[in-house]
Structures are given as structure tokens and as C-alpha cells.
Amino acid sequence: MKMTIISPAFAAESEQETHETVGATGGEAHHEGGFPPFQQENFAPQIVWLIGIFGILYLLMSRVALPRVGGILENRETKIASDLEASREMQAKAQAAARANEENIRLRREEAQAIGRDAQQKIANEAAAQRTRAETEAAEKIRAAEARISAAKTQALGNVEQIAIDAAASIIEKLSGAGVDKDRLVAEYRNVKSS
Amino acid sequence: MSAEETVSQPNPIEQFELHRIFPLEINGIETSFTNASLFMLLAALGVVALMVLATSRQAIVPGRIQSLAEMLYEFVANMVRQTAGKEGMKFFPFVFSLFSFILIANLIGLVPYTYSVTSQIVVTFAFAALVLTLVVVYGVYRNGLGFLKLFVPHGVPLPVLVVLVPIEIISFLSRPISLSVRLFANILAGHITLAVFGGFVVLLLASNGWSFLAPVPLLAIVALYALELLVACLQAFVFSVLTCVYLNDAIHPGH
Structure with missing residues (x-):
């Protein structure tokens, strides 16, 4: 799917942030609390x-x-x-x-x-x-x-x-x-x- | 799109962050007014402005905006009539609200510095769950147990049914997921792609000696933006057509 486009973008700038596997798409998130669309408190x-x-x-x-x-x-x-x-x-x-x-x-x-x-x-x-x-x-x-x-x-x-x-x-x-x-x-x- | 990116660290997913504008909690449920709520409100107001304010004169010979409203009305009405039949027209207001809200939200989301409401899985899933709940509730209300004929295609021999019925059930159960993920993923991916290419422009401009290449991703953004306009309209359309198809299943479960 189109989601593959995301991975290089993530890889390009994943230094200081905590890695976290989120959801079925397996996208990497690196913001505090995770990938915003999958943050449950939202x-x-x-x-x-x-x-x-x-x-x-x-x-x-x-x-x-x-x-x-x-x-x-x-x-x-x-x-x-x-x-x-x-x-x-x-x-x-x-x-x-x-x-x-x-x-x-x-x-x-x-x-x-x-x-x-x-x-x-x-x-x-x-x-x-x-x-x-x-x-x-x-x-x-x-x-x-x-x-x-x-x-x-x-x-x-x-x-x-x-x-x-x-x-x-x-x-x-x-x-x-x-x-x-x-x-x-x-x-x-x-x-x-x-x- | 992402607003303030530092030159060193373009962040293509910053645009999806939720900012609490008025933090609020009722009965232990967080009901903060966020940027998402703001843009939901804007999308709804856009639809209301188009459909209520622009048609207030009720002119026989319409002006520009009124004829836009009429075109939207007829477009959705034809879609519902063709996919769900005459009986499906009782769901016309629902499908229309759904289509116009998603369309306007998608289009507003394409304006830089705005927030894309439909890029949140929880929003698209809420819509999909609403649609499928409506389908099941109306299907059972109208057909009773006959609604289960939905899983038994007409005129199929018994041995095939043994295989086919579980497949039909699985396909039915996966509908809310496919429906919500399709819209969510399209909008999300489009916005991330745009932001990534925007980041490339910034990075190239900041780099030594390679800044002359900066217009290349910029041109790509222009092309992608046109594509995203298409996707914004198309996904709103696909979502509502599938809604009509599912409602048609509720009305005529026997195929």
C-alpha cells in the first residue's frame, strides 16, 4: 500500500525518539506517545x-x-x-x-x-x-x-x-x-x- | 500540512498531532475541543454554508453557489438512487451528510496549515461503524431473520454454500475495517507524501551545493497536490458509494 512511502521518511529522522510499533500497519512512530492517529487518548x-x-x-x-x-x-x-x-x-x-x-x-x-x-x-x-x-x-x-x-x-x-x-x-x-x-x-x- | 518545521528536522507526521484548544472532561470522558474538533466544525460549517445559506434565496434561476449546491444534491441523489434503489432514498439525507462532510473535510485538509479530519482512523472508523450499524439495524428491522440471506447467495448449490457462507460472513465483518482504512490511509499517505516532499525542498535548500535541485521536489509537490485533490474527491465518493451498496444489501439481502 501507499504506507510504504512513510518508512523512508521515518527512517530519515528517527534518532532521539522512542520507537514504538503501532497498529496493524506496522508503521514506526516517534513522537511522544506514538503515531498521532493511533494514540488512544486522542x-x-x-x-x-x-x-x-x-x-x-x-x-x-x-x-x-x-x-x-x-x-x-x-x-x-x-x-x-x-x-x-x-x-x-x-x-x-x-x-x-x-x-x-x-x-x-x-x-x-x-x-x-x-x-x-x-x-x-x-x-x-x-x-x-x-x-x-x-x-x-x-x-x-x-x-x-x-x-x-x-x-x-x-x-x-x-x-x-x-x-x-x-x-x-x-x-x-x-x-x-x-x-x-x-x-x-x-x-x-x-x-x-x-x- | 506541517506548519513549523525546523530546517534540520522536517517532521511529516507533526501535522496529525492533536492539540487541545480547550481541555475539557465530562464524566471521566475527555471531551477537549481540539484542532480536530475545530476543523470538523469548519467542514460542517462549510457544508451548511453551501447547502443552507446559498440556497436561502430559493431562486428559480440559480446563482453560482446555489447551482453548486443543486449539483451536489443531484449527484448524491442519483448515486443513492442508482446504487440503493428507490427505497434507498430514505437514507439520502444520511449519505448526503456523509459525502458532503467527508468531501469538504478532505478539501479543507488540503489547504496548508489546516488539519485533516479524515486522516484520523478513529474518525473514519466511527463513520464506518455508524454505516455498518445502520445496515445491520435496518436490515434486521426490515427483513427480520431474512437479513441472514445476505450470507447465502441466491441459486448456489449446497456444497458450494458450505465454503461460501463463511467467506460472505468474513467479508461482511471486514467491511467496517476496509471502509475506514481505505479513507484514512489514502488521506494520511497523501498528506505524509506531501510533507515529505516539502521536507526535501527545505533540506535541499539548506544543503551546501545541492540547493539548485530544490525545485524538483517542489514540482513533485505540485503534481502530487493535483493527485491529492482527486483523491480527496474520489475517496469521499468511494466511501458514500460503498455506503449505498451496503445499504442496498440491507434493503435487498437476497441479492
Whole structure:
């Protein structure tokens, strides 16, 4: 053991003192009364004071210090845990708010799109209605105009026949010199044309 | 460490002498207040200053000394929990007092001109006897005769037990001796070594022509001092860990 270190130190300076073998370690002692840690008259005062001092220390530790330090540590732990819990709650709240906000934005966007679509639809409908109305009007006008034209045409054609009858009658009159019955002329003409 | 050494006669064991500061005797028992008592008191006051005064503010965010106190608390608490289990925590105040007292006493003893309380076999043996008494008393109180299972390891065949039980008993009985001598011898040897090397410095300085060698043992002292700081902490730790191990035996004697 380490005790061997002692021996040369003892040997170096063991002159005048009484040699004395002490204890199980076999170390040499050379002070009056022996090696201090093994002097029996030193035992009692040390033990008495040790018991007193260690006893008081134990009481102070177990009654005051350790519960206090334990309390501090526990306090800190609960504080940290509750703070973390609170922050987690806040985070959850913030996330919920963000989700609600997004949902809201989505709804509003859909609404806006619907409004846009409706407006477009309405405008398209109106435009279509106006076009059809304009088209029917135009068609009516065209029809009326065509009727007028065909009436004018028939009238004009009727006039042409009369003019032709008159002209034919007068030509025949001039050529033959005889009077011409216009009705008979027309009937004859119709007869010739149909055969 | 040794205080006033004469140049011719450095005395490495003078530092362990007990000086009666107030001689006193009660009922035939000497209860003198000695230098040992003084440094026991200082060590205890050091522990109290650390654990009671420094934590008086009970700050959520600790200061330096308070966090030192908390570290010590958690260190010992973990040690007890790991070695002696949850049930061992009822001995936590005891182990803590033991560890902190021995640690502070060891550290104070390393300051020059102080007295090392734990360099006295009677002190370390008193602690060891206290621990072992506690182990036996609690072991019997908790387990009754079942405490004797401590000497009968579980699952060992009968022929082996015949040999093993006496060995277990001897090892149990030698515990207070090994526990006390380990701490005592380490501290004693360390202090003697430091004083011897200190003596070498003095002797070399006083010698003719060899004084230039004086820094060599001085450097050795520096290195040894670092080692002794380690030993001071380590031995306090070893003492308390073994205390926990023995208490664990008292709680669970059947292994």
C-alpha cells in the first residue's frame, strides 16, 4: 500500500525518539506517545465532537437543506413543465387560428369566384338575349321588306301584263285595223300559253 | 500540512498531532475541543454554508453557489438512487451528510496549515461503524431473520454454500475495517507524501551545493497536490458509494 512511502521518511529522522510499533500497519512512530492517529487518548475527544457535529449537520441537512434544495428543483421542474405546457397550448392555438384563417381565405376566394362567375354568366346571358332580340328584329324587318318587295314585284308584274295586253291590243288594232276585245285576247293568250 | 518545521528536522507526521484548544472532561470522558474538533466544525460549517445559506434565496434561476449546491444534491441523489434503489432514498439525507462532510473535510485538509479530519482512523472508523450499524439495524428491522440471506447467495448449490457462507460472513465483518482504512490511509499517505516532499525542498535548500535541485521536489509537490485533490474527491465518493451498496444489501439481502 501507499504506507510504504512513510518508512523512508521515518527512517530519515528517527534518532532521539522512542520507537514504538503501532497498529496493524506496522508503521514506526516517534513522537511522544506514538503515531498521532493511533494514540488512544486522542480517540475520545474526536469521537465526542464528531458525533455532536455530524449529528447537528445531519439534522440540518435532513430537516432544512435537502428539503429546500429538493423543493427548489421540483419548483423549477414544475415551472418549466407548466411553461412548456403553456407554450404548447399557445402554439396549438396559433396553429388553429392559422388554419381558421386559411379556411376563411379559401371560403372568401370561392365566394369571390362564384360572384365573378355569376357576373360573367349574367353578362353573357344579357348579351345573348340582346343579340337574339336584335336578330329577331332584324329578321322581322327583313321579312317585312321582302313582303313589300314581292308585293311591289307582283304589282309591277301585273302592271307589265296590262301594259303588254294594251300594247298587244294596240299593235293588233294598228295591224289589222279592227277593234280588239281585250278580254278575249287575254283568254286566247292564256290558252296559247297553257297548251 | 506541517506548519513549523525546523530546517534540520522536517517532521511529516507533526501535522496529525492533536492539540487541545480547550481541555475539557465530562464524566471521566475527555471531551477537549481540539484542532480536530475545530476543523470538523469548519467542514460542517462549510457544508451548511453551501447547502443552507446559498440556497436561502430559493431562486428559480440559480446563482453560482446555489447551482453548486443543486449539483451536489443531484449527484448524491442519483448515486443513492442508482446504487440503493428507490427505497434507498430514505437514507439520502444520511449519505448526503456523509459525502458532503467527508468531501469538504478532505478539501479543507488540503489547504496548508489546516488539519485533516479524515486522516484520523478513529474518525473514519466511527463513520464506518455508524454505516455498518445502520445496515445491520435496518436490515434486521426490515427483513427480520431474512437479513441472514445476505450470507447465502441466491441459486448456489449446497456444497458450494458450505465454503461460501463463511467467506460472505468474513467479508461482511471486514467491511467496517476496509471502509475506514481505505479513507484514512489514502488521506494520511497523501498528506505524509506531501510533507515529505516539502521536507526535501527545505533540506535541499539548506544543503551546501545541492540547493539548485530544490525545485524538483517542489514540482513533485505540485503534481502530487493535483493527485491529492482527486483523491480527496474520489475517496469521499468511494466511501458514500460503498455506503449505498451496503445499504442496498440491507434493503435487498437476497441479492
